[in-house]
């Protein structure tokens with residue numbers, strides 16, 4: 040047995056009842072989460088290949104930012120009181136709105152439950168109520184993420200976009216597999232006009248891998264969707280789901296493409312989870328499981344070091360083991376992109392991310408850049424000169440001397456000068472850790488004002504909703520006893 | 531005051547010593563004059579309360595000031611106290627009483643009249659200079675305090691005029707002014723009144739500031 | 748009804764857009780004759796001209812660089828021939844360039860100082876000959892709030908505008924005895940120029956700092972300027988007027 044890192048509460052992979060669990064470091068420096076179900080026996084899963092990284096990362100405390108409203112009482116204990124309850128540590132930074140159960144694919148790796156017979160669509164009035172709840176909770180709603188299913192299959196999809204825009208949401212993202220976009224140029228054009236962004240799943244360039252992961256050949260369609268979004272100035276976040284031995288060797292190529300395509304703003308790498316209708320049956324041995332730090336190391340290998348582990352910081356708005364974030368400055372002269380951490384201290388980047396999940400122009404960022412410029416200026420390193428030159432060009436774009444630009448143009452210039460790489464590790468029943476869950480800031484938002492962390496939603500709560508399940512499950516007797524509850528508090 | 535009346539605005543004013551002049555002004559302009567001794571705290575309070583009760587004004591000018599052409603050795607504690615009472619405290623009491631009331635009515639302008647913007651170096655009577663510094667610093671803070679309710683507070687720092695308080699300045703100082711100021715002359719009440727009227731009626735975006743109208747010194 | 752600047756002959760440098768344009772329009776509304784200069788933005792200059800015409804004012808419009816002495820001479824010469832003289836000069840032309848010292852190169856410095864400081868000197872000198880001869884006239888230098896106190900501003904910009912303040916004071920002293928007045932107007936963040944380009948959080952910061960809780964409009968600042976250059980203003984010279992919302 041190895042060294043205990045921390046106790047927590049997890050779930051049985053079969054019956055999903057809450058179980059006390061231990062996270063330990065083994066001799067080979069790997070980190071394992073172990074638990075035992077009275078009915079289904081002992082279970083353990085590897086959480087990380089690097090105990091030192093795991094411990095150091097977990098030690099980063101997220102900025103305390105509890106939700107203003109907690110509609111659910113603390114009753115069963117985490118994770119059975121979501122809504123949120125008073126023990127939750129983070130307000131919603133990324134509101135996720137599931138607007139349809141319909142999907143035009145049936146991906147083996149899909150981690151959500153969808154249902155195409157008797158499809159359910161959210162009505163617009165319900166979305167209006169959700170926005171109102173969010174406004175009450177957050178003051179302003181600057182970001183909303185639509186998901187499904189495939190959101191474009193909602194017959195009134197455009198109305199949702201307009202409602203969001205009219206409510207002042209300035210960053211609307213739509214999760215999509217891209218098939219619809221590839222075939223529907225006017226739709227892409229309209230998205231551009233409305234300033235909406237697409238979160239495009241993109242797992243591989245290899246047709247064979249494609250078939251294994253998504254069930255059909257989609258590469259061509261996705262590249263076409265990328266071309267069209269570029270043509271109509273629609274910003275894109277690429278969402279590759281990393282599966283070990285399948286596509287993890289492609290991460291460098293995907294990142295390179297992201298750097299080259301001007302409208303790709305972010306890459307959000309997910310680690311595979313075995314939840315959802317696809318996820319639970321795909322790869323029964325779960326050999327494709329990959330941990331956060333492995334993804335970071337694969338990135339370093341496949342980018343030949345222009346992006347490494349040290350370039351990532353945790354998100355201050357979430358549990359550190361959930362989000363790792365790197366920002367990169369693009370070199371207009373064609374040199375490799377420069378991670379922000381190469382010209383500012385990691386703490387500074389971390390601090391700049393405290394307000395929002397994404398980096399936005401702020402006083403903190405400006406100060407950090409100003410410090411960076413001074414430091415680069417007094418430095419003798421050759422790389423410093425190149426970076427300073429890039430920053431000079433950026434300032435020139437923000438404050439052009441030969442013409443007046445609007446604030447919107449300036450913001451766009453600023454956005455286009457950099458790219459972000461997020462590594463986001465969702466949890467499934469195996470890896471479930473209530474300590475992480477209670478610091479989640481991505482929540483699925485419902486009409487009744489409840490907000491449920493997406494991992495809890497996908498693993499537990501969605502099953503309760505008839506809209507998504509052929510045979511909805513009752514809540515059952517899964518919640519823990521008093522002892523478990525105390526563990527949850529401790530977490 | 532005549533500059534305001536000339537624009538067809540209803541004006542009230544107060545006076546203390548120059549009864550004959552006050553009457554003449556009332557007759558000439560139709561403005562209502564009231565006697566008020568600014569060193570009489572109770573009277574000032576009562577007056578301000580009455581003004582608030584009648585409905586806060588849109589514009590308030592504070593022009594009252596006292597000084598004596600005395601050297602440092604000759605200044606008494608009473609001179610000091612009286613200058614502070616009239617030049618400083620009365621302006622403070624006025625802004626404290628009327629500022630919020632004006633704000634409650636939707637905002638307005640207070641213009642304080644003084645003599646220094648803290649940029650000049652002049653051999654002024656010490657007690658007078660002290661109150662002028664007080665007034666200009668107070669203007670800055672009043673601007674901050676009353677800005678949020680939409681009341682602007684500014685000060686005009688006047689150069690010596692051929693009348694009024696300038697007669698309480700040392701004669702040599704007035705002569706120097708005539709010789710060395712940019713315009714090489716003293717001002718007139720009429721022309722500085724136009725500056726006051728401009729600030730009181732046309733300014734919408736400046737507050738807490740001292741504007742000089744002094745012929746350039 | 749006659750305007751407050753009826754027949755007054757006004758020249759505004761950098762008048763094709765922003766505050767300069769609003770000054771031209773405000774002066775024209777009060778019956779002034781208006782001329783303005785611009786450097787590059789022909790379409791904007793055309794637009795200003797059309798707006799002035801709509802107010803019944805036929806403007807004179809000159810293209811050139813304020814830091815070019817020959818240009819200054821030519822503009823003032825042409826106006827003297829056309830109008831017989833000049834009553835009001837507003838030195839408004841400027842450049843907006845935001846850059847920290849680390850990136851502040853010599854050409855940036857020169858461009859800034861030339862436009863914001865040498866330009867006003869050249870135009871003032873050209874205009875003052877006629878004004879002193881006529882023993883009448885006024886110059887208004889447009890500064891900026893960052894020259895009034897220490898706020899974050901690019902060093903070359905702050906230096907140029909502080910220099911302009913010195914120029915204002917010195918000129919006021921020097922030409923006051925000829926009946927010519929020189930004042931400075933230093934507005935805060937407005938709905939034109941820098942105020943339109945800055946990132947939202949900077950504008951928010953400004954609002955939070957300003958006692959009046961808002962940024963200004965070019966129009967209200969231009970309205971204040973009317974009095975400063977008019978004949979109503981006889982005793983203010985060497986003065987600084989800082990409409991900045993109470994920073």
Ligand code: SF4
Nearest residue numbers: 117120121123124127
């Ligand atoms: S995840 Fe948050 S809201 Fe849900 S039960 Fe745990 S602490 Fe409460």
Ligand SMILES: [Zn+2]
Nearest residue numbers: 051054076079
């Ligand atoms: Zn079980």
